[in-house]
Each structure stands twice: as structure tokens, then as C-alpha cells.
Amino acid sequence: MPAHNLAERQILKAQADGVFDRLEGAGKPLPERPPEDAVGIAMRIMAQAGVVPREFELKKEVDAQRARLAAITDPAARKQAMAVLTNLQLRYDIEREARRRFYR
Structure with a gap:
């Protein structure tokens, strides 16, 4: 027996037993929600x-590093902080591109 027939039989049995009658909001229309794409659904579930996602953590790190860089006046320390920022920005861009490719 195909799986969809088995699932359909289970749903019909639950309806006959009144399982769905006890659910919150039974008999009421579904709330209006704007349509979401696959990315939006995945982000909401996560x-x-x-x-x-690692992408969001990296974005926070990039923003924090930019704030630290703005406060540095020593040229040597500034150069080192810029190297850290460049590395973080590269990793962030890679994560973002990977997500975009995955959801295409």
C-alpha cells in the first residue's frame, strides 16, 4: 500500500474519532499570513x-569588529584589526553565498 494511502486512512480515522475537534481554533478560519518563500519558511523554523545560522553570527562579529576598528588610532593596531575584519567579511560573504546557492 502506498504511503499516501496509509496517511490518508490515518487522517480519516482521526477525523472519525474526533481528534481534530479538540484542537485550538477548531472550526475557525486560518489566520491571514503573507505567503513565504522557502528561505523565509526555513528561517522561521530555525x-x-x-x-x-552561522551567517548571522558572522554578521554580528563583522559589525563588532568595525566598531573596534573605528576606535583604533595606532597605525599598526589598525592594520591588524583591518586584517581581522577582512577575514571575517570574507567568511561572512562565503556563508551568505552558500545559503543563496542552497535555496536556489
Whole structure:
């Protein structure tokens, strides 16, 4: 028996048993929500699970490094901070491009 027939039978059995009648919002229309694309759905699911993509963590690190760089006046220290910023920015761009390619 195909899986979709088995699933359909389970749903029909649950309906007959009244399982769906006890759900919150039973008999009410579904709330209006704007349509989401695959990326939006994936991001929402990850946010609900408490998972932060590496891309977002890197973006925070890039912003923090830029703030540190703005406060540095010593040329040698500034050069070193710029190297760190360049490395972080490169890693961030790689993560962002990987996400874009994955969701195409």
C-alpha cells in the first residue's frame, strides 16, 4: 500500500474519532499570513528552534569588529584589526553565498 494511502486512512480515522475537534481554533478560519518563500519558511523554523545560522553570527562579529576598528588610532593596531575584519567579511560573504546557492 502506498504511503499516501496509509496517511490518508490515518487522517480519516482521526477525523472519525474526533481528534481534530479538540484542537485550538477548531472550526475557525486560518489566520491571514503573507505567503513565504522557502528561505523565509526555513528561517522561521530555525528561529523557532532557537538555532542561529552561522551567517548571522558572522554578521554580528563583522559589525563588532568595525566598531573596534573605528576606535583604533595606532597605525599598526589598525592594520591588524583591518586584517581581522577582512577575514571575517570574507567568511561572512562565503556563508551568505552558500545559503543563496542552497535555496536556489
